[in-house]
Amino acid sequence: MKQLYLALLLLPAIGGLHAEASDKVSAQQFVDLQQGKTAFAGFRRAHAKGLCVSGEFRSNGNLQSYSKASLFQPGTTPLVGRLSIAGNNPAAPDLKAPVRSLALSFSLSRTEQWRLAMNTPPVMAVADPHSFYQQIQAIQAGPDAIKQFFAQHPESSEFLTWAGQYQPTGSFAAETYNSINAFYLVNAKGEPQAVRWAMQPTVSVAPGNLQGDNALQQEIATRIAADQVVFDWVFTLADATDDETNSTKAWPASRQQITAGQIVLTGSTAQLDGDCHAINFDPLVLPTGITATADPILRARSAAYAESYRRRAKEQRQGALQESSNE
Ligand code: HEM
Structure with missing residues (x-):
C-alpha cells in the first residue's frame, strides 16, 4: 500500500480529465489531469507548494573537458x-507529499540560461508520456487500478523498489535530488557524453518531531538563515551500453562519477514574494555545452510546463494572487 501511495510521484491531483488517452498526449491533457477538477488559480499545476531560494554554484572545474558550458569553468x-x-x-501539508523537489535556474550570459528541475526518486515508473498519462489515470481510479497498472508495466520495478525503501528526512537540505x-x-x-546528475546532501537530518503543514518550509528557512545549505553536484557518466532515453532504468553503480562542485543556498523567500515564482523551470532550456537526449519524457515535460505556466500567468494577470500575496 505504501508503494502505491508513493507511486503518486508527481501527481496527487484528484479528479480531472477522463478522456481517452491517445497515443500522443497533449500538454493540455496532462495539465488538465494534473490540476484536478478545480485548479488553484495562479499557481503551478504540479509542485504548487514551494519556496524560493538563492545562492550560487561553486565549480571546481572537473567537468571542463566534458562540457564547454561556462558554468563548469572554475x-x-x-x-x-x-x-x-x-x-x-499550494497549501498541502509538507510531510504528506511523496516527492520533494529542487529546481534551479542559472543565467550564464546575456543570452544563455539553464533551468533544471529534479525530484527525490532516481527513476520514473514508466518511460513514455502515454504510459505516464495512463499511470496518472490509474492512480485517480484507485488502488485496484494502479495495482493492475503496475502489474502490466514491469518497467516500473526499479521505481517501486525505490518507493518501498525511501525514508523521508527531516529537511529539504538532507534529500538527494535527481535529474x-x-x-x-x-x-x-563537439563530443557528447550522456550523463545524469544528483544533488547530494552534505548533512543528514532525522525526521525528528517536525509538525504542522509548513514544517519543511519553516525548517529550511530557519536553517538557511543560520548557515548556508550545501549540496554536492555529482554527475554519472553513461557508457556505450547504457540507454540514455529510458528514465525507468538506473545505470550500474560502477559507472564513473564526477563531482562538478557545490550548490550553496544562502537565502530563502516565500514563493509569492520571490524571484522563482515567475520562472518556468523547463528542462529543455539549456546552455551551450548541454543538449537534450531523445528521452520522450523531456519533450512532454517541456510542453506541459509551458501550458501550466501559460495558465498561471494568465490568472495572475487577472489578479488571482493579489489577495494571498497581501496576507
Ligand atoms: C511527462 C512527465 C512529466 C510531466 C507531464 C510533468 C508536469 C509538470 C508540470 C505541469 C509542472 C508545473 C510547471 C510550472 O507551472 O512551472 C511540473 C513541475 C515540476 N516538475 Fe514535472 N512533470 C513530468 C516529469 C517530471 C520529472 C521526471 C521530474 C524530475 C526529474 C519533474 C520535476 C518537476 C519539478 C521539480 C517541478 C517544479 C518546478 C518548479 O519549482 O517550478 N517532473 N511538472
Whole structure:
C-alpha cells in the first residue's frame, strides 16, 4: 500500500480529465489531469507548494573537458531556485507529499540560461508520456487500478523498489535530488557524453518531531538563515551500453562519477514574494555545452510546463494572487 501511495510521484491531483488517452498526449491533457477538477488559480499545476531560494554554484572545474558550458569553468555562478513538494495544492501539508523537489535556474550570459528541475526518486515508473498519462489515470481510479497498472508495466520495478525503501528526512537540505532524465555534456570538440546528475546532501537530518503543514518550509528557512545549505553536484557518466532515453532504468553503480562542485543556498523567500515564482523551470532550456537526449519524457515535460505556466500567468494577470500575496 505504501508503494502505491508513493507511486503518486508527481501527481496527487484528484479528479480531472477522463478522456481517452491517445497515443500522443497533449500538454493540455496532462495539465488538465494534473490540476484536478478545480485548479488553484495562479499557481503551478504540479509542485504548487514551494519556496524560493538563492545562492550560487561553486565549480571546481572537473567537468571542463566534458562540457564547454561556462558554468563548469572554475568559479561561481549565481542561482535562483525553488524547493517544492509534489502535488497541485499550494497549501498541502509538507510531510504528506511523496516527492520533494529542487529546481534551479542559472543565467550564464546575456543570452544563455539553464533551468533544471529534479525530484527525490532516481527513476520514473514508466518511460513514455502515454504510459505516464495512463499511470496518472490509474492512480485517480484507485488502488485496484494502479495495482493492475503496475502489474502490466514491469518497467516500473526499479521505481517501486525505490518507493518501498525511501525514508523521508527531516529537511529539504538532507534529500538527494535527481535529474532522472539524461542529457549530453558537449565539449569544445563537439563530443557528447550522456550523463545524469544528483544533488547530494552534505548533512543528514532525522525526521525528528517536525509538525504542522509548513514544517519543511519553516525548517529550511530557519536553517538557511543560520548557515548556508550545501549540496554536492555529482554527475554519472553513461557508457556505450547504457540507454540514455529510458528514465525507468538506473545505470550500474560502477559507472564513473564526477563531482562538478557545490550548490550553496544562502537565502530563502516565500514563493509569492520571490524571484522563482515567475520562472518556468523547463528542462529543455539549456546552455551551450548541454543538449537534450531523445528521452520522450523531456519533450512532454517541456510542453506541459509551458501550458501550466501559460495558465498561471494568465490568472495572475487577472489578479488571482493579489489577495494571498497581501496576507
Ligand atoms: C511527462 C512527465 C512529466 C510531466 C507531464 C510533468 C508536469 C509538470 C508540470 C505541469 C509542472 C508545473 C510547471 C510550472 O507551472 O512551472 C511540473 C513541475 C515540476 N516538475 Fe514535472 N512533470 C513530468 C516529469 C517530471 C520529472 C521526471 C521530474 C524530475 C526529474 C519533474 C520535476 C518537476 C519539478 C521539480 C517541478 C517544479 C518546478 C518548479 O519549482 O517550478 N517532473 N511538472
